[in-house]
Amino acid sequence: MSPDDIKQLRKELGCSARDLATTLGLEQKEVLAWESGELFPTKRFVEQMKSLREKGPSAVLKAAKGKAVAPTDRLSDPAFWNVVKKLILHPALYDQVTKLAEKFGDEPKS
Numbered sequence: 001m002s003p004d005d006i007k008q009l010r011k012e013l014g015c016s017a018r019d020l021a022t023t024l025g026l027e028q029k030e031v032l033a034w035e036s037g038e039l040f041p042t043k044r045f046v047e048q049m050k051s052l053r054e055k056g057p058s059a060v061l062k063a064a065k066g067k068a069v070a071p072t073d074r075l076s077d078p079a080f081w082n083v084v085k086k087l088i089l090h091p092a093l094y095d096q097v098t099k100l101a102e103k104f105g106d107e108p109k110s
Helices: 003-013 017-024 028-036 043-055 071-076 078-089 091-101
Strands: none
Touching: 003 017, 003 028, 003 043, 017 028, 017 043, 017 078, 078 091
8 A cells, every 4th residue: 555545545534644543553653654655554554444445434533632531431542452462562561561550549630
């Protein structure tokens, strides 16, 4: 999939690079790198984008823009699951996050 194909897909879906990244479980900078030709999507992401094209705009997750997110809303955020995956795959990261979490209480500060 070429950079122009990805730009055209976003136009068809009426979404931003951030929205597409959220839907694919990526960071916006990766989608922007695809669009600039700096990087190219793997076969897995190409297939996901083809599927999105077939499903249409309603399949795109809109990225939150500066709004506070309820803790339970994070469960539907692909970026959250990407972090969970990294915690599972990287024991050193898990250890660092565990130490960091000790500094935080169970209730968020308002």
